[in-house]
Amino acid sequence: MKKTAVKTVGILTAGGDAPGLNAAIRGVCRSGMINYGMKFVGIRNGYRGLVEGDCFQIKTGDVAGILTRGGTILGTARDKPFKNPVPDADTGLLPIEAIKKNYKKWKMDALVVLGGNGTNTTGSLLFEEGLNVVGLPKTIDNDIVGTDITFGFHTAVDVATEAIDRIHTTAHSHSRVMVVEVMGHKAGWLGLYSAIAGGGDVCLIPEIPYDIKSVSKEILARRDAGKNFSIVVVAEGALSKAEAKMTKKEFKKARLEMPQSIGYRVAHELEEATGLESRVSVLGYLQRGGTPSPYDRVLANQFGVAAADFLAREDFGKLVAMQNNKIVGVPLSECAGKVKNIPLDDPIIQSGRSVGICFGD
Known part of the structure; x- marks a missing residue:
């Protein structure tokens, strides 16, 4: 087992669900547990769960048999803690203050966020606030800047x-x-x-x-x-x-x-x-919805395993991305608040035109 200073890792899924989320969760947790002896804290319902402290200790059995399952065992929500933040009625804490409190309470050394543009934008902001964050690119829209492909697409x-x-x-x-x-x-x-x-x-x-x-x-x-x-x-x-x-x-x-x-x-x-x-x-x-394709299972597993390696070597503030068929780390700040649109000269558009598809222009 390899040594690492990162012992306990929080993991959440946010935004819309997509095929491959459970495969990615499994990849991160199994690789982190087997190769580095890491412990994982599951955070329910995205950033909402991190604000509310709705967490649990992930055990080996929790990630067994989930490779082929759609959805996410952690649940998801679209809460954005940095957008129009309101203090909690009971504690008086702002969302970011509550997040930091729960991050420390659960003794997290790092946080893995699985999601699309909004999720990784929030992850970038949390990294700027001092949390150790690694992002994974999940969306059926394939529109995350910095990666050639996203799982779910x-x-x-x-x-x-x-x-x-x-x-x-x-x-x-x-x-x-x-x-x-x-x-x-x-x-x-x-x-x-x-x-x-x-x-x-x-x-x-x-x-x-x-x-x-x-x-x-x-x-x-x-x-x-x-x-x-x-x-x-x-x-x-x-x-x-x-x-x-x-x-x-x-x-x-x-x-x-x-x-x-x-x-x-x-x-x-x-x-x-x-x-x-x-x-x-x-x-x-x-x-x-539904079962991820074999391609997305393999891709999500690759991203998950790579995320465990990023964590182990404390390579934080990065999106685990695929470029030219190789796993790379892209600064979350370069992806935050951006959308990867199709270039008008993209070869796929050109191939579509070549076989007679009308694009309405």
Whole structure:
């Protein structure tokens, strides 16, 4: 067993759940226990649990049999302790003060946070406050700066692609335009990959504002060529060219006034512009739930094992990341508050265009 000054480690999952969280928890804990003799403190329900001191000692049995399970055994929440902090009614402590208190109470030498942009941004702020933090990149959106890939993404692509495959048969049978809405609020990686993998005809993503006239023209051209159906993949954050010119406040107000999600709006716009029957399938939480794919199990395990090594050598304030198929440490400060959007010259976009996918521009 290798020596390390890091003996007790807190671990939490925050933000939305994603396939592979339990595999990553298992990887960190088993590697830390076996190779370094570390003890782990499970923190329930993300940063809320750290503020409230809702913790427990993780035993070997707690991480047995969780490799294949979806969700997270630790629970999760979207609390952001640095955003509009309010003192506790009973203790009078601000969230960050309560976090520091519980960090010391449970004798933590370090903290591992598993999550997306918000989670790792908070992790970066906690590191600046003096806590020893290591972050892991979890999100089905694949939009964390500093890493080529996040665990959860491939499983979501698998699920979305299978859904598109199944919708193809209904679209063909009924001669319809089928709009498939996938997740991806700020970045369109999931929409792009699933559209290409599922043979989508149109792909609308946040990075490329769309003109409904361009989309309609493509669909009518398909009809005139004897193709009686079309598959339109729409990321939930897709926006029109008119919306792209709005201020952030104007855009937020416009979205709040939309009676339904973007997929329904696109379907309505297409039906009006083409006269073709259009239907919508919103995949929603199906993309985040369930068993992680073998790829994500392996990836999450890699990240987890690497996190234990980072802890052992006291390499704190880092996001465990994958770059060019190698595990590296990226300063959390370089990832905080940022979104990894798809570059417009990305080879995947170019390959999509090359096989005839319309991006609405």
